[in-house]
Amino acid sequence: MTRPEQVDPSRTASMETLLLRGDLAARIERILESAYPNEGCGVLLGNVEDTGREVIRAVSSKNTWDERSDRYRVDPELVHRLMRAEENGGPGIVGFYHSHPDADPLPSATDRDLAWPWYHYVIWPVRQGVAGHPRGWRLADTGFVEIELRAI
C-alpha cells in the first residue's frame, strides 16, 4: 500500500472521522427537539481507534449557561464525573453535541471563542422543533475544520 510521504497528524482519519450509530443519533435528536427553542447539549463518549472515533454512548446535559437563551454550557459537574469515570477505566470523552435552534449547523463566533482543541463538536440544526442533518467540527490552529460524520 502506498502512503503519502507526509501526513499532517491533524488530518489523519483518526482525528477527522466520527462514527455515530443511528439509534444514538435518533436519541440525541429527540433530546434536542425537546429542548427547542432553547439550545440543548450533551457529551459524546467512546473510543479513539486508528480508523476513527466511535461514539458508544451519548449523555445529555442540562444547559448551565444562566444568563441568556442562545448559549449553552455543558454541566461541568457532569464533565468532571465522566472524566473521573474515564480515569477509572470508563470510556473517554471524544466530543460534545449541541443544537442551533433555527440556524445552520455551522460554528458560531461564540462556539469558536469558547472551543477547546481535540474534541469533536457536533452541531444539529433544529428548525421549528425538528432536527435536521448534523455536521461535525474540530478546532484546529486556523479555526474550525469540518470532520467526517459517518452514520453506522
Next chain:
Amino acid sequence: MAKVTVRIPTPLRPLVGGRAELMLEGDSVGEVLSELCAANADFREQLFDSEGQLRNFVNIYVNDRNVRDLEGEQTALMDGEQLDIVPSIAGGAPAGSQPAGNGGGATVADELTPGEIHRYVRHLTMPEVGLAGQKKLKGASVVLIGAGGLGSPAALYLVAAGVGRLGIVDHDAVDITNLQRQILYGTSSVGRSKLESARERLHDLNPEVEVETFEVRLTSENALDVMGGFDIVVDGSDNFPTRYLVSDASVLLGMPSVYGAIFRFDGQASVFGMPGGPCYRCLFREPPPAGLVPNCVEAGVLGVLPGIVGTIQATETVKLILGTGESLSGRLLLIDAMRMEFRTVSIRKDPECPACGEHPTITELIDYEAFCGLASVETNGAGDVPQIEVEELEAALDADEPLAILDVREPYEWVICNLGHRGARLIPEGELVARLNEIDPKVRLVVHCHSGGRSTKAVEFLRQAGYTNAFNLRGGISAWAKRIDTEMATY
C-alpha cells in the same frame, strides 16, 4: 509543600508530552497552577486570561469539589490530594438566529413549559419546591440500579415528580411472581422485558421525562460508564455484590448513592457518598458469609415493604436535588413493619474505610462476586459437594436407575411445584437433622431445593453424616423447570 496529582484533560495533554497526570507541589491551587504554567506558556494561555485570572471556561476540582465553591485559587491543598482540570464546554447559536421574544433573562434549558407548570402545580405552590425547585428537578438526572421491588416505586415517583432524566439498569423479564410487589408492571407485561415495559409505563405517566434504559447486568466493566452520566444513583439492587459495586463506583465518581434494602418485614435506607458522609463500606466493611443471609427468593418479602423503602429512596433523592431538609447521610433508617417502628441510628464515615477513607485501597472496581464469596462457593461447591445436572437426573429416572430424590424446600414451595411424580419426597432443611433416619444411606440420593443454595448445604451436612451417596442437583427445581419440564409452575 504538599505533593498533589494533577489530572490533565485530553485537549491539553499534547502540551505535557501526552501525559494524563502530573505530580506537582504546592500548598494552594494557585501555587500548583503556577508551577504547571511556569514551564509552559501555552498552558498558561489556556488556563489564564491576559490579566492572570483563571478563565471562566476552566473549572478546577479538588477532591470532587469545584474550587469556585471553596476558596478559589487560595484553596489549600494537602499531600496526596487530586486536582482535576475540567474544561468547560460552551458555545452559542449564531447571532440573530433566536426566535423573537426568547432572549435574555432567566436560566435557559430548565424553563418550564405551560404544560409543565400545570402538571407540577402542587409542587409549585410549596415554598420548599416552587418554581426554582421544579427547575432543579427538571435539570437533574438519576440512575436507578434495578427495576424491581424498590426500583418500581422509586421510578414512578421520580418520573411523576419531574426529574429531567432517569436511567434504569436491569436485564430481567417480568415474571408473574414479581407482580406481588413490582408495581411498575401489570399482568399483561409478564414475559416482556422489564425495561421495555417500564419505559412505556413511565412515558405514559410523564412524557416530559427522558428515560434512558440499560438492558445489562451492572458489572465492574460497565458501572462507571453507566453511572457516570448521572447526578445521583438510587440502589434498588437485591444482592450484596451489586450493593458493594454501586457504592464503590459512586465513591470513585464522587456522586451520592441512595441506598435501600428489604428483608421480609424489615427495611433499611440511607444516603451514601455525600461529602464528609459515610459510604456502604463504612457501614458494612465486609459482606456476610455467602449463603448466610437468604435472598428474597428463599426468604420471601412482604409485598408492600419495598413500596415503603422505595418511596423513601425517592423522597431522599428529591431532597438531594432540591438541596433541602436533612438527608439520611450519616444515619441508617431501620424500619420494622411488624411493629411499625421507624428509627435511625448514627453511622460515621470510617477514616480507615478502604473505599472512601483517608488512604483508600480500592482505587478501581474489583470482582464483586469473588469479594462476596459467591465465586468461591461455586468452586467449593463443585469441588466439595458432588453435583449432578438436571439432564443427568432425568436420564437416570428414565432408565429406572435406583435413586431417591430429596427436596429440602419448605412445604409452601412444594405446593407450587415438585418432583413428587418422579418419586421426590419433602424433608425441609430445618428438619433434616431430626429426620435423618428416614433416608436410606445405601441408595444414591439427589438433593434439591429451589436453585441450589440450601441443597448444597444439605449435601455437605449429609456427607459429613455418612451419606456418601448424596449429590446436589445443580440449579435446583428452577433449572428443572427451565430445561426439562417447561410446563412446570415456577416461582
